[in-house]
Amino acid sequence: MYAKITAFFMSGTGNSYKVAKWFSESMEGLHTGLYQIREQQTTVTVGDNDLLVFSYPTHGFTAPWLMIKHIFRLPEGNGAHAVLLPTRAGTRILGLSLPGMEGTAGYLIAGLLWLRGYKVRGVAAIDMPSNWTALHWGLSDKNVKVIVDRGEQKVKRIAQTIASGRSFYNGFIPLVLGVLLAGVSFGYLIIGQMLLAKLFFASDKCNGCSLCKQICPKQSIQMIGNKPYWTYSCDSCMACMNFCPQKAIQVSPFTLFLYTYVGTIPVHFWISGNLGWSFTGQLPRSIWCLIQYVYILSSVALTYRLLHHVLRIRPLAALLSALSHTKYFRRYKSPGVSLGNIHRTD
Structure with a gap:
């Protein structure tokens, strides 16, 4: 179905990198290129039959500036397919797993990709261990393992759905909450x-x-x-x-x-x-x-x-x-x- 997978990840401590890697490895038989989203981005050629994967963190209930900028650096989509897997800050306290909240992080980028001529096949947020060490201590190895294992299984299910020719969209409640919190997101970005x-x-x-x-x-x-x-x-x-x-x-x-x-x-x-x-x-x-x-x-x-x-x-x-x-x-x-x-x- 696809010629290759071009996966972009925006990652400081490895969460979004792992998500992009899990998805790519689940699409067996396809050549994969993994590229870090940086201020000085490496030029990447995108073919019409490529599947683009984007994994990036949620910042202030929306997508970070660097991710938004990256979308406008891409060539015109011409109908190329894309999957969006924003990560959100998952935590686990006393055996209770608490999900993050991605807000508009997924569908904002989906809209920008649509404007650039891409067809978005999937949008889903993945809970990964919160890495905001400026605010809290790093989670214990046990809690990290629980959150990471669940995230990996979710990414693999999404990859199987895309490989079967179907689309995958979720996160509509967080999207509504993100719209309601748009003022907070805008204030955070500026x-x-x-x-x-x-x-x-x-x-x-x-x-x-x-x-x-x-x-x-x-x-x-x-x-x-x-x-x-x-x-x-x-x-x-x-x-x-x-x-x-x-x-x-x-x-x-x-x-x-x-x-x-x-x-x-x-x-x-x-x-x-x-x-x-x-x-x-x-x-x-x-x-x-x-x-x-x-x-x-x-x-x-x-x-x-x-x-x-x-x-x-x-x-x-x-x-x-x-x-x-x-x-x-x-x-x-x-x-x-x-x-x-x-x-x-x-």
Whole structure:
């Protein structure tokens, strides 16, 4: 039915890579190409008889920016078939498995692919272990195994359905919830993910190896003063934190409180008080929102740059690390996945 499978995965710690690999291996007898979605994407030729597979994480109840950008980099579909397998953050507590919520992550990309001339044969979210180590510790091996095994079985069932010539669509309730949460998703994409990027810092354990910079799919990390510096383009894929050999990359509540204090200063009232209502009172609300948005991004960026230089003083870096909850967290990497499977280090 198909000439080959071209599978794209967006993965920091291996979850989406495993999903793409499971699906491809289940379509027996077909040549498969697995490609990581990166800021500098490798050019891939797509044939009319190819089956395209996309596996990517859910961010803010929708698809991440890098995935959206990737769709517009593809050649015109000309009727080529596609299957979408977004991953969502599954958890398991006290023997109870809790699913994630993909929202619009699947059907948003399905709509974009349709506009590009592709025929979407399947949309289904796959629960994989949550890897958001900035928020919580990595799940135990036992809980990871339960979630991964269930995810693998679901992916294989979907592959069998597609191989038999049928289509597979689910996730309509999460889609409705995602539409209702569209404001949250939009807020996350335009500012939330950027502010989350500024929570990362390198502790005194960092030896300047620059592995984090090399493996970052979005090329969001710079080395300044021999320490990693996260730019606003970060997608919080968690590759840097979970693959750091020294476990030096941390997140601290202190930085969150600091940015919240700095970023929520109401510029509207400051300008009004200094320039007078005769001018500023005439500006529409949309302009004020834009001014506040620019202020938040610029003030947080400046604060983060100053903090980065201060943390080059090792005792201060050690102190902030000691106050970090992530210092005590178990890291997460998808079982059976090596750094070389998903990240280039050239």
